[in-house]
Amino acid sequence: xxxxxxxxxxxxxxxxxxxxxxxxxxxxxxxxxxxxxxxxxxxxxxxxxxxxxxxxxxxxxxxxxxxxxxxxxxxxxxxxxxxxxxxxxxxxxxxxxxxxxxxxxxxxxxxxxxxxxxxxxxxxxxxxxxxxxxxxxxxxxxxxxxxxxxxxxxxxxxxxxxxxxxxxxxxxxxxxxxxxxxxxxxxxxxxxxxxxxxxxxxxxxxxxxxxxxxxxxxxxxxxxxxxxxxxxxxxxxxxxxxxxxxxxxxxxxxxxxxxxxxxxxxxxxxxxxxxxxxxxxxxxxxxxxxxxxxxxxxxxxxxxxxxxxxxxxxxxxxxxxxxxxxxxxxxxxxxxxxxxxxxxxxxxxxxxxxxxxxxxxxxxxxxxxxxxxxxxxxxxxxxxxxxxxxxxxxxxxxxxxxxxxxxxxxxxxxxxxxxxxxx
Amino acid sequence: xxxxxxxxxxxxxxxxxxxxxxxxxxxxxxxxxxxxxxxxxxxxxxxxxxxxxxxxxxxxxxxxxxxxxxxxxxxxxxxxxxxxxxxxxxxxxxxxxxxxxxxxxxxx
Numbered sequence: 001x002x003x004x005x006x007x008x009x010x011x012x013x014x015x016x017x018x019x020x021x022x023x024x025x026x027x028x029x030x031x032x033x034x035x036x037x038x039x040x041x042x043x044x045x046x047x048x049x050x051x052x053x054x055x056x057x058x059x060x061x062x063x064x065x066x067x068x069x070x071x072x073x074x075x076x077x078x079x080x081x082x083x084x085x086x087x088x089x090x091x092x093x094x095x096x097x098x099x100x101x102x103x104x105x106x107x108x109x110x111x112x113x114x115x116x117x118x119x120x121x122x123x124x125x126x127x128x129x130x131x132x133x134x135x136x137x138x139x140x141x142x143x144x145x146x147x148x149x150x151x152x153x154x155x156x157x158x159x160x161x162x163x164x165x166x167x168x169x170x171x172x173x174x175x176x177x178x179x180x181x182x183x184x185x186x187x188x189x190x191x192x193x194x195x196x197x198x199x200x201x202x203x204x205x206x207x208x209x210x211x212x213x214x215x216x217x218x219x220x221x222x223x224x225x226x227x228x229x230x231x232x233x234x235x236x237x238x239x240x241x242x243x244x245x246x247x248x249x250x251x252x253x254x255x256x257x258x259x260x261x262x263x264x265x266x267x268x269x270x271x272x273x274x275x276x277x278x279x280x281x282x283x284x285x286x287x288x289x290x291x292x293x294x295x296x297x298x299x300x301x302x303x304x305x306x307x308x309x310x311x312x313x314x315x316x317x318x319x320x321x322x323x324x325x326x327x328x329x330x331x332x333x334x335x336x337x338x339x340x341x342x343x344x345x346x347x348x349x350x351x352x353x354x355x356x357x358x359x360x361x362x363x364x365x366x367x368x369x370x371x372x373x374x375x376x377x378x379x380x381x382x383x384x385x386x387x388x389x390x391x392x393x394x395x396x397x398x399x400x401x402x403x404x405x406x407x408x409x410x411x412x413x414x415x416x417x418x419x420x421x422x423x
Numbered sequence: 424x425x426x427x428x429x430x431x432x433x434x435x436x437x438x439x440x441x442x443x444x445x446x447x448x449x450x451x452x453x454x455x456x457x458x459x460x461x462x463x464x465x466x467x468x469x470x471x472x473x474x475x476x477x478x479x480x481x482x483x484x485x486x487x488x489x490x491x492x493x494x495x496x497x498x499x500x501x502x503x504x505x506x507x508x509x510x511x512x513x514x515x516x517x518x519x520x521x522x523x524x525x526x527x528x529x530x531x
Contacts, residue, residue, distance in 0.1 A: 129505060176527050177424040179504040187506065 008048045012041045014219040015058040016145030021117035022062050024142070025180060027069050030170045034142070036072065040065035116230050118143060118223075123182045124173065126194045134169040139198045140205060141166055144220050154205070156372075182234070192235060196244050196300065199224050199231070203248050207255070208406075221252055242291035243301030246284045250307035253280030264411040269316035281311045299335040302327050306347075321351035338369040346379055354386040374403040378413065385416065390423040425459070425528040426508045430496040432521035434467075443516050452500065452511060461498030495521065 019040065023033035040061045054060040125139040137155065140146045146154075152162035172178065183191060206220025225248050232241045257271035266272075288304045306327050313319040328344035341364055349357020361380050370376040381396035397417040404410045452458035472483040486493070495517065502508055505525070512523040 127505075129509075175530075176525075177426075177504040177508070179506055183506065 004049045005045070008045055008053060010219070011048075011053055011057045012044055012061070013145060014222075015061050016041070017118050017121070017143040017223060018058045019061045019065050020142050020145070021121040023065050023069060024121060025117050026066055027073070028180070030142070030173065032069055032072065033065075036065040036068040037061070039068045116227075119227060119230050119234075120181050122195055122198060122227060123191060124178060124180050126191060126198050127173075127178045128191065128194065129176060129178060130169050130172060132194075134165050135194065136198055136201055137162060137165055138169045139202065144202055144205065144223065146205070188235065189238065192231070192238060192241065195231065196228075196240060199228050200244060200248075200300075202227075203251075207251060218255075221248070221255070224248060225252060237294075239291045239294040239296045240298040240300050242287050242294075243298055243304050246288035246291060247300055247304035247307055249280055249284035249287060250304060250311050253277040253284060253311065259408060262411070263408055264415070265406075265408040267412070268310060271316075273315070276311070284308070284311065297334075299331055302331045302334065306331075319350070321347055325351045338364055338367070339373075339375075342370065342373075342376055342379060349383055349386075354383045358383045358387065372403060374400060374405060374409070377403055378409075381413075381416065385420055390420045393420045424504060424508075425499065425501045426505075427526045427528065428461075428498040428500060428508075428512050428515070429494055429524040429526065430498070430515065430517045430521065431492045431524060432495050432517070434491055434493050443520065445516050448515050451514070452498075457500045457502045457507070457511060459499040459501055461496065463496040464494060467493050492522070 016037065019037045020033050023036055024030055027033055027036075043064055044057070044061060048054070121143055122139055125142060126135045130138070133155065137151050140151050140154070141148065148163050148166065149159050151166075152159040155162065157165075182188065203221050203224035206217040206222075206224065225245070228241065228245045228248060232238075232245055235241050254268075254271065254276050256277070257273070257275045258266055260266050284304070285308055288301065288308055291301050291304070306324050309320050309324050309327070325344065325347040328340065328347050332340045332344055341360065345357045345360035345364065348360060358380070361376070361383060364370060365376060365380065377396060377400035381393055381400050384393035384396050394417060397413055397420065401410060401413045401417065404413055449458065449461065467486045470484075470486045472485065472487040474481045474483070498515075500508060500511055502511060505527075508525050512518060512525050515523055517523060
């Protein structure tokens with residue numbers, strides 16, 4: 001029974017972004033859209049374990065949510081204009097909630113001129129008239145269905161503060177008249193950088209979830225890849241869209257090797273490379289080649305080139321670390337920042353030895369720019385271990401453990417700590 | 424939707440000669456039917472601020488806020504959404520020298 005409930009919950013999570021995006025387009029009301037989507041999901045969790053998962057879960061959920069919205073709007077006379085608009089939508093048969101059409105209109109989520117409601121949703125969430133931190137939070141909330149509490153944890157702010165930020169952003173969208181659409185012409189290219197940044201965050205939220213016991217959330221990585229593909233189709237000339245797509249594909253191809261049978265995180269050098277998805281890697285490399293042919297390099301293409309170095313190495317020992325260290329130097333030039341510097345330090349440690357890497361890591365720690373950033377402490381601990389400085393390594397592993405965000409990361413660090421303690 | 428475009432400048436502001444003529448902008452926006460009204464304003468030295476407190480009308484010389492920016496004029500536009508309002512504002516010659524605040528009209 002638990003298995004059924006989990007499968008139903010998973011199907012719901014996968015469809016969240018589609019249902020919310022479609023309801024926002026129907027009603028223009030972001031809060032109503034989210035509430036009605038939640039109602040539809042609750043109803044699915046009740047019904048599907050008995051009735052079975054419908055053939056098209058997304059269509060079932062969208063129809064149920066839309067009927068709920070119609071019902072709510074009928075009861076509120078002030079929304080008469082919206083109701084008239086919604087009632088004209090194809091497939092809106094006006095049936096009461098709880099009796100969704102058996103086979104709803106398959107075209108219910110697309111209207112032809114714009115490829116995808118979810119892409120409209122992300123461009124609206126990423127509108128430059130919204131504050132930068134609100135764009136990411138709003139995307140994670142509406143598109144990925146993360147709870148306000150989860151987003152607050154990821155941003156290291158309190159839940160009421162995050163709730164306030166989301167309310168303000170939604171109010172600004174409504175009051176300032178931010179349109180729900182993918183922009184065209186020069187505005188499209190101008191907004192792409194923000195959208196790419198948010199898509200990459202969405203992917204990373206799925207790939208290394210910032211909170212909770214599950215290190216990998218497939219539905220988020222799959223959604224980020226799908227949306228990036230759609231965007232690449234819309235913007236064939238933008239080499240960075242392809243760069244990001246290649247980067248995601250190459251990371252995603254390694255996902256099965258990242259977590260072992262007990263759910264512990266497996267570092268790159270210890271991964272079983274036979275479980276890497278060869279087709280995914282081949283596609284990632286081909287997309288990267290296509291991007292590089294345009295001769296307009298950018299940070300995503302450089303990061304994808306790093307991922308390509310890893311994906312192309314037959315064994316961990318064959319990894320071309322000098323090349324990766326060079327790529328990180330290039331990335332630090334294009335997009336300087338402490339996180340890039342930390343990655344460069346790790347690559348230098350592999351290319352020139354842990355001592356050279358530790359010098360860079362310690363400089364970063366002393367700068368205080370990454371205070372509280374878990375990977376800095378985990379990297380430092382690993383370098384000390386490789387240098388055989390056991391007691392310092394044990395202290396560093398304990399520092400890292402105090403900051404590790406997921407159970408899988410804590411288990412990995414616990415194991416390493418046990419190795420260095422008492423040596 | 425209706426928006427107020429507040430045309431603002433940093434003070435002191437010296438207009439580069441000939442570059443600030445908004446005539447072409449006004450003609451284009453009137454032609455598109457999006458501009459409802461607009462005016463240049465006298466400077467803050469001509470401003471008087473009015474308050475009523477305890478039934479008495481209190482007048483103060485100058486603008487109510489002591490800011491470095493000053494409002495040089497305004498336009499009222501009626502267009503589809505914020506994207507169109509931003510496009511209209513970005514074409515205003517003052518956008519290149521000062522700044523334009525885009526404010527939606529209060530609704531409901």
